[in-house]
Amino acid sequence: MEGMKQHHAAKWLALLGLVVMACGGLFYAVSIRHGDWGLIGAGAGLAIVLLAALVAHEAVGAFFAKRSARLGLGSGVAILAVLALVMFLGALSARHHVRWDFSQGQMNTLSPQTVKVLKGLKEPVKAYAFFKDDQAGRMQADEELGKYSYVSRLFTYRFVNPDAEPGLAKAMKVRNYGTVVLVGGGREEQVQLPEEQELTNALIRLGKKGKKRIYFLTGHGEPALDGVAKDDFTSLRKALEAANYEVKSLMLVTSDQVPPDAAVVIMASPKMALMSQEIERLSAYWDQGGAIMLLLDPESDGGLKTWLKAKGVVLGDDLVIDQASRLAGLSPLAPLASEYGFHDITKMMSGTFCFFPQARSVTLETNLPKGIKGEELVKTSPASWATDYKGFLAWYQAQLDKMKQSQGQQGAIELKPGKDDRKGPLSLGAALSKQGQTGKDQAARKVTSRLVVFGDADFANNEFLELAGNHDLALNSVSWLAADDNLVAIRAKSRKNQPLLLQPGQERLLFWIPLVVWPLLLALVGVVIIIRRRRTR
Template structure:
């Protein structure tokens, strides 16, 4: 019996049906990879689909010469290639955008962008720090703020925890209510604030918390008392807001009286003399001078006059200031810009700042100073002096008469620009050797013009040196840091940056502090709400309907 054997005819197999299986496998692989992750099965499905497509092209290509020569096939192929090219370009653009993210914040206070100081604090984290928010639901705005910190440094992380779902963790932190926010670094935990529907997560408090958490050595700031200086308690002209801001960033504050014991404590990082109204005793000035011969920092805020003697302008400080080449003028600055802005002619508006770590991040921002006095300067060989606050050319300086009224004399009254603030420093090693030379230097004449004198260029070598320095900041005004004015514009930044620089902290951290969101809510009475609803729901649609009828009638 003759048995017939037949061979399998591969050419008889219609490969087009296998070709249509190729995109099915590829789509299955992409879907599985997007949902379950790019493991072996999704990659295998995609590979099998691509293999079938390549096999179809190899085996069926010679049999489809007419197909490849058609115009429709060429146009379809071109469209497919163009689509793939666009998808590849979009993918590359998104990849580059994710690696090099650039964001544009068009809000008024840049509420979606971290302030320069917040960015620097986050970038300089050397250990992992976690923000823990105990709430049942994460607010999108709060989470976006935390993401901004995360973008600056991988050492920062955050976690939202429901205290009811995880009571053990809440007990470890000592949580008392929903919305409590903590910062955790190693074994150290610090409470930041409690958030709710009325109060969201604050960038200012979060940045201050990071500073306190990473600052292991709190520094002491002393406020001189006993001469009618500004009060640290709330009230007219008080410094309670300045005190609270210093406490927030980790300083310890203490009052200091030098009348009984004329010695400044060794732990004093900064001594603040805020607008004395009576002269200091000679031994008090000597104690301050001795403090400045070492690694000390003094912030001197001097208003134009004291009480009860209106002629008193130096408060006994001239012997000290002469060593630094500074003299307090007995005039008051008059600024037309203050008059035009509605603040009054005696309010000096400043938007020009010297190149110094205290003011380097200010740009052309505004700070203002009610009843300010100009400063006269004279170069001292071992003192580096930089102008901080420079008034405009339109300002004038007038004397204050014995009656308390300004005296105007166009022939003698100098015109701006004036120095309103100075930052001075000298190395500790050269301070004692330079003191006799400074004493021998001629003192500036009280009648000298208080116009801005050319300050020596900052020595980059000296600035970058790690040698300890004695530092002095003199500002011819104290009202800019008073309650009610402290948090406006850049006033608080001038004060806080001056204290930070005097305490000889990292100069890179001196910048503009975080801003809070401006409240733009519109509060309407019930009658106003009804009026707004009537206008939007009834009146405006009725006007549109009537206009449409009129157009239809004209074209009929």
């Protein structure tokens, strides 16, 4: 009687062990971050099964003494081995799989910047996508979020129906369908448009503690930061704010120094020169480890030509002309840059183009001052040349006057390099860095001063910022200056709609071959194999 009770208890104990093993294996297969718990559960289930076998060891021994049991055991072990292999391969494919993107321009692949940010995650981030079950755009959001989770196992997501879970939507202050909330590190960031650029910017903001401040110098006729004119820098300001920077204006003439919280100081398209006091304050800021970006058009150097010369930067009093720009539908006065120096700002921009409307040359001395390292960032095509700026304006105006006097005859002014002009490729920008220290004795600390100079400001204004690679070049420069290495990359590609257009015959083939012909062919092969096996018995 006692043996029967033990046998009955062992059966239930073995069943419990099998259930625990199955649950542990399933948890390991689907878990992203805590797969070890699944393995622990499977091991615990196996231990329970072995315990059950130990409790009913007499019944187990008697059972395996039978010939039928031994034969069945062999078949059972083979079946279990196959099932275990299938489960292992399934779990392996779920946790470690590879994607291939065959779309034009790899539009379904995340940009290098996004991959960089995801690889740099230090703690888990979970995205809550608030969509109704049948809402338009849900499938596209699922595809986009799936790309992120594929790159980093620390990024997970789930869809939430706001109508079914209003409490969660209220707690996360979600007011609109289609909102994605990123949660990580005790902070939240909302995204109204779940596309790569917005999601990546939200990830960056989530990982930052506080905002770095970018100051734009004012008081010298610079374009506005909040204007709508094509020469203004509203688009650049918004792009910087989207990358979690705080943008402010700075009138240096009324300040005794550059604010200590300045991550980067930008001077863009000044019409007047800085006063000597302003140059001294700007120089003191740079010597103490500051970061400066200068966008200087041909008509004005902001009074900084001598200051730059002392650092090995030669600012040309010229205008760069490029006939290759005509092929892109632009004026020859907007030189095309397609060659880049090997620098953190431009090393990932190979294969992209930038345009610089009315630019001057910016080159580096062969021998830079001691302690300064520099690299020329962008160069024009071989079809370009640099000519004297004032001389060109006078000549160009004379050509226009001749055209007006030719009884209204219209024609394009032919541009050719003169004998004194410098032929391309020509450098239009440069980046410098200098290692130094501030303070004395025990209070001394090492600092790195950084400087970026471009011979044009228009490439970053409202009209041209989104043209070709201008956006990446401008933001990469600011990110390098601010020492935000994870932001120096290529931004998300703009998505293009490319529908697949098929002829009626192609549509029929696409339907019949995979959906009808192949299944029937496989079924026919199976029937033939079954018939042949029966005949051979």
